[in-house]
Every structure is written in structure tokens, then in C-alpha cells.
Amino acid sequence: MIPPKIYIGTSGWSYKDWVPNFYPCQQSSTFDFLKYYSGYFNTVEVNSTYYTYINPQIVEGWINKVEEKDEFLFTIKLHQDFTHKRKYNKDNIKSVKLILDKLSNAERLSGLLIQFPYSFMLNKENANHIKALIDTFPEYEKYIEVRHKSWYIERFFNFLKENRSALCTIDQPEIGQAVSFNPVIAGDTAYIRFHGRNEEAWTNSIKSSGQEQTYEQRSERYNYLYTPAEIIDAGLRIKEILNAVKKVLIYYNNHPKGNAAANAFELINFLIGSDVIKIPETILKAFPRLSNKNK
Amino acid sequence: MKTIFHLDMDAFFVSVERILDPSLMGKPVIVGGDPNGRGIAAACSYETRKYGVQSGMPARTAYRLCPNALFIHGHGKEYGRYSKLVKKFLDGYFSVVQQASIDEFSLDFTGCETIYGDALSFAKRIQSEIFNLFKLPCSIGIASNKTLAKIASDFNKPMGVTYVPAGKEKEFLAPLPIEKIPGIGKKLLPLLRTRGFRIVSDIADTSPDYLAAILGKFGLDLWEKANGRGNDLVVVEHERKSISKETTFDTDLVDKAKIESILFDLTAKACQLLRDENFQSSTISIKLRYSDFVTITRAKTVKNTDDDKVVYDTAVDLFRKAYTRRVGVRLIGIHLSKLSSFGEQEVLFADENVIRKRMLRAVMKIRGKYGYNSIHIGKN
Numbered sequence A: 001m002i003p004p005k006i007y008i009g010t011s012g013w014s015y016k017d018w019v020p021n022f023y024p025c026q027q028s029s030t031f032d033f034l035k036y037y038s039g040y041f042n043t044v045e046v047n048s049t050y051y052t053y054i055n056p057q058i059v060e061g062w063i064n065k066v067e068e069k070d071e072f073l074f075t076i077k078l079h080q081d082f083t084h085k086r087k088y089n090k091d092n093i094k095s096v097k098l099i100l101d102k103l104s105n106a107e108r109l110s111g112l113l114i115q116f117p118y119s120f121m122l123n124k125e126n127a128n129h130i131k132a133l134i135d136t137f138p139e140y141e142k143y144i145e146v147r148h149k150s151w152y153i154e155r156f157f158n159f160l161k162e163n164r165s166a167l168c169t170i171d172q173p174e175i176g177q178a179v180s181f182n183p184v185i186a187g188d189t190a191y192i193r194f195h196g197r198n199e200e201a202w203t204n205s206i207k208s209s210g211q212e213q214t215y216e217q218r219s220e221r222y223n224y225l226y227t228p229a230e231i232i233d234a235g236l237r238i239k240e241i242l243n244a245v246k247k248v249l250i251y252y253n254n255h256p257k258g259n260a261a262a263n264a265f266e267l268i269n270f271l272i273g274s275d276v277i278k279i280p281e282t283i284l285k286a287f288p289r290l291s292n293k294n295k
Numbered sequence B: 001m002k003t004i005f006h007l008d009m010d011a012f013f014v015s016v017e018r019i020l021d022p023s024l025m026g027k028p029v030i031v032g033g034d035p036n037g038r039g040i041a042a043a044c045s046y047e048t049r050k051y052g053v054q055s056g057m058p059a060r061t062a063y064r065l066c067p068n069a070l071f072i073h074g075h076g077k078e079y080g081r082y083s084k085l086v087k088k089f090l091d092g093y094f095s096v097v098q099q100a101s102i103d104e105f106s107l108d109f110t111g112c113e114t115i116y117g118d119a120l121s122f123a124k125r126i127q128s129e130i131f132n133l134f135k136l137p138c139s140i141g142i143a144s145n146k147t148l149a150k151i152a153s154d155f156n157k158p159m160g161v162t163y164v165p166a167g168k169e170k171e172f173l174a175p176l177p178i179e180k181i182p183g184i185g186k187k188l189l190p191l192l193r194t195r196g197f198r199i200v201s202d203i204a205d206t207s208p209d210y211l212a213a214i215l216g217k218f219g220l221d222l223w224e225k226a227n228g229r230g231n232d233l234v235v236v237e238h239e240r241k242s243i244s245k246e247t248t249f250d251t252d253l254v255d256k257a258k259i260e261s262i263l264f265d266l267t268a269k270a271c272q273l274l275r276d277e278n279f280q281s282s283t284i285s286i287k288l289r290y291s292d293f294v295t296i297t298r299a300k301t302v303k304n305t306d307d308d309k310v311v312y313d314t315a316v317d318l319f320r321k322a323y324t325r326r327v328g329v330r331l332i333g334i335h336l337s338k339l340s341s342f343g344e345q346e347v348l349f350a351d352e353n354v355i356r357k358r359m360l361r362a363v364m365k366i367r368g369k370y371g372y373n374s375i376h377i378g379k380n
Helices: A033-038 A056-065 A090-105 A124-136 A154-162 A199-207 A215-222 A228-244 A256-271 A281-286 A288-293 B012-020 B059-065 B076-091 B119-134 B146-153 B169-173 B188-194 B200-204 B208-215 B217-226 B256-276 B308-322 B344-348 B352-370
Strands: A005-011 A043-046 A073-077 A109-115 A142-145 A165-171 A189-194 A247-252 B004-009 B029-031 B070-072 B097-101 B104-108 B138-143 B161-163 B242-253 B279-290 B295-305 B329-341
Touching: A005 A256, A033 A043, A033 A056, A043 A247, A056 A090, A073 A090, A073 A247, A090 A109, A109 A124, A124 A142, A142 A189, A154 A165, A189 A228, A199 A215, A215 A256, A228 A247, A228 A256, A228 B012, A228 B076, A247 A256, A256 A281, A256 A288, A281 A288, B004 B119, B004 B146, B012 B029, B012 B076, B076 B097, B076 B104, B076 B119, B104 B146, B119 B138, B119 B161, B138 B146, B146 B161, B146 B169, B169 B200, B200 B217, B208 B217, B242 B256, B242 B279, B256 B279, B256 B308, B256 B329, B256 B352, B279 B308, B295 B308, B295 B329, B308 B329
Parallel strands: A005 A043, A005 A247, A043 A073, A073 A109, A109 A142, A142 A165, A165 A189, A189 A247, B029 B070, B138 B161
Antiparallel strands: B004 B104, B004 B138, B097 B104, B242 B329, B279 B295, B279 B329
């Protein structure tokens, strides 16, 4: 049995509040966030593509910046027009495919993350909607994030397997009909997202959904640092499924203040081992509890 | 003959604190309590023990003995998380895991040699796996019963494994000081010492009738334990069946009002636990032990409740009827049983009690956030 390839990273890299906890204060004129980031992680999940259609030239820039890395994969999150607003046309599809193809041709694409709203539950209309989106992007690997318990049935898992898609396992505060952390295997890839467990801010954000929000307001619900026990607990659960898949993609989305990076290092340490892990001084200074794991 | 493991986490709270903050490594650490105020040192690192600090002593005393120690408040939630992780790990190896407390486990290894190899090497393996996986040190005692395994686990801490072979129980126990026997605490110890008991063999060699005469049934149990015998039944914990709170007085009490006020306090604590776990109780009992160890229990059935007032009124009534002798009281306790889950739909039948129930829930929230002593409910 060949052990699966494990990719661990964060949801996004371009956060100003990751200085000084991850990115250093002293930056030279040639300093670049993505270059620095890719020196430590082998994957990143791009969330900006959910809000805007990104200029393909910017994507070319990303590819150049990670040139020196033997292995580095981008996961692209599908624009909200497709998943939340359900209003898209040929041009929208074309502009998404443009960047997917750029990354894919450079062998830097992991796949397409398709995230549905919390309230999106299993019914005929929604099932058809998922099917339509999967059929729109047949040439890429797809990761489907549905958070409503109603989707957690064998029939849906099989449907995903047959359609080159994987089910996204998420960890978030357990509220209402949201699923709890339980890695499920559907397909050859396991895709896991950690959103943090800031229950209070999460509840508030559900109440104020649809309203115009600042970056800080939007970020608050991800403001959470997993404790070592929670990392171990999740790590043990992930270990249980490792032999059943070929590829594992794991992203921490609890981005405020670099918490996501710190937790990602902790999980790498737990799953892969302390001898291969490289942790920057900035993180060790901001999160002293990681220091004994570096030895 | 059974083979029982007792696994005891070494300075558990301190070990977890050191995972959360590795700068505490190698330093004297005391968890719980305020060095200048009241409160108890819930756990202390081995570095503090050479100064005479022990877990369970007042924080102020601990501070006097070891003023260099770092006092930290503690992260209760994290202890629970790690405890669960260790339990889950043990569940993977043993068919029966009995959790004796947050940091202690009884495990039945009987008959497992064919699968896991000999008990001693397997215990060492479990110990190192727990350390590698969670960075938590533990000590393990192996013996033919639970009490002896527990004593053995304490024999060589930290990171010790102590094996008491069958037939060597008495020999192992004989030279140990009597306070190593679980159940002999700071109240019983002086009583036994003044009667000439210093080491376990002093107890084992005396007549069981004498111990029964001075300590009642507990004396007989003690004699059995000192002779290396004890309960060897490892049972899986089931859902909580009852809640008890009891206290042994420093000096025997005769003042009825004082006892009732302590009973009130115990009731409040028991009811808080009841509400924390979303239970209601319908059987309320009290336990009363006189200074000569004569013990009386009295119970009454009431309508399902989690209300301090209802419980206290019932309990104090039981106490007044039960307290008939003109002898000092050594222990008082409250016991709530016949538990059932509290259903929120009861609010549909609104009456004046609802307001009280809401108040009690608010009290529970405040205590959850700021601790038990942050708010009290008056007696009347």
C-alpha cells in the first residue's frame, strides 16, 4: 500500500495581519508573501476567486513565484455566482476555466472547490444544481463542500465518486444542522477544511448574513486557535482514513493573526513528523508552544 | 487470579499546561489556587515536591514551601479534552476501561498476554505510546486487584511501571506507610497513628475485629486492603446514576445550625452539578455519620426537581428526623438519585416555578463562566 500524498496549507496567504506572526516585520524590497509562504507549505487554497474573477496574468505571476518548488498546488474556490447567487453565463464559465487551465498546464492545480451555503440541503432542485456544476467542469478534480447533514448519505457519496469529485470534510462549530468533524471518504482524495470553533462569532455571523460587512467583521468567526488536544484529536481521525485514499488536502481557514499557519504546522508535525518540518522563527516566537515540537 | 493495570497520569494538569506553554518545562509549577488567597493546589510539578508541596494542599501553604513556583489558574476544558483522548487511546487496546477520575484508569489485562505479550513489557509500551502521541507522562501499576494496582502505580512516579506478582502482595505492601492505602486521608491518618499504626504491616498483622471495633465496616475493608486483597472488577462506566456531595468535618460537630448550613452548601453544589448535566432528580437522600462511625441514611421521593430550595427543604427535614443521638457528627452528605433528563417543554406549563427555573439556569451560566463562588442563592 503506497501512503497517500499529504498536502497541508492554509486558506489564502495574503493577509496583512500575518505580520509579524508569520511574515517577518523586516521585509526587503523583493520580499513576496507567496514566495515566503511556499517555502513552508506545499499547497494553498485560493479564496479570492470566490469574490472576484481573477486576471489570468496575476495567476501567471503566482506560477512564476512558486517556480523553485518541486511540488506546490493551488486549489481554486469557485465564484459565488455559481454556488450562492446561481446566476452565471458562458463568460463566467470561460473566465474560471481560463485560470484553471493556466494552473493545470503548469501542473500547479489541485482542483476546484465548490462550496455551498450552510442552508443548502438535499432536495431535487439542489441535487440538480450540483450535477449541473459538476458537468460544467468535467476536466478538473472537484471538491464539494456541503454543510447540511442531509447530504451525508451513501448515494450522494457514490455519485461524487463516479463524477471525479470528492466530498469536503469540514470542522466548524457544531451549530444547528451543521455536520460535526468526521472525515468521510468519497473518491480517491480526502479534502479537509478547518474553519475554527469560534461558536459565538459564528452564530452572530449567521444572524447578520446578507448584510454588508467589513473585513474584520467577516474574519471574526474564523478567529480561533485550535488547541493541541484538538489538533491531536483531528490528526488521529485523519490517520484512520489515510490508507483509504491516494491524496489528502488539508487547509486551515482560521486565518486571523496567522493562527491558521500555526495550526497547520502543528498538524504537519503530528501527521508527517517533526524531522521533516521547517518552522519559521516568526511562528515560534508568536506561538511558543510549537517550539518543543521543532526539536 | 486477575491482572489489573492502574494507569495514573503524572502531574496531569501540569503536563497539559506544559503542552500549552512549553516554557513551563523543567520549572516548578502549581496549578490552581491563588498564592495569597484561598484555594487548593490542584496539581503540582515534581520540581515542587522536593520542597514538600503536595497536590490538594492549600495554595497558601504551597507558596510558603516553594515561593519560586509559578502559580497558574489552569485550563479545565483542556484537561477534559486530553483525558478523553487518553481514554479513546486505551479503548483501542482494552475491552474494559474504567475511568476512575480525570487522570486515572483501571484496565483489565487478564488473558491478554496471548495477544499483547507479558504484562510488564506491554505496560511499558502503552506508557511510551501515550508519551509519544500526547506528550503526557504516566505511571502504571500492575497487580491482582484494583486497590493494589493503584498503590503500585504510585510507587515509582513519574514514568514508572511497577509490577506486583501474584502471591507477593503482602510482601510488597508491608513496609509502605499506611497513608499509601487509598481511603486513609488527613482525617483518618492521625487517628490510626495514635493507635500505633505506622506501616501497612501494622494493619495487616492486627486483628480485623479490632479495626472493626474502631472504624466499623471501613475497618474491615482496610484490613483486607492491607493484606493485599481488594476489588478486581473493572467495570465500564455507564451514564451517571446519581450525584453525591459529602464532607467530613475537621472536628466532630454538635451544633445543629452549623451542620444545616453545611448541608445547604452541599445541596447547592449537588444541584449545580445536576443542572450542569441537564438532569432532574426525584429521590433525595442524606447520609449522616456519627463520631463513632455509626452511619445513617434517609431518603424521600419527590417530584422531579433541580431546584436548590426543594432539595434543601427535603434534605433538612430528613436530617432533623435522623439526628436523634446526642453524639457528635463526623460526616454529612447529600445524595440525589433517580435522575432523568430535564425536558425544556415543561416550560409550556408555565407557572411561578418557571421564573425560578429560569433564575437557576442564569445562575448556572454565571457559575460556568466565573466559577462556583461567583454567585450564591440565599437560604430563605
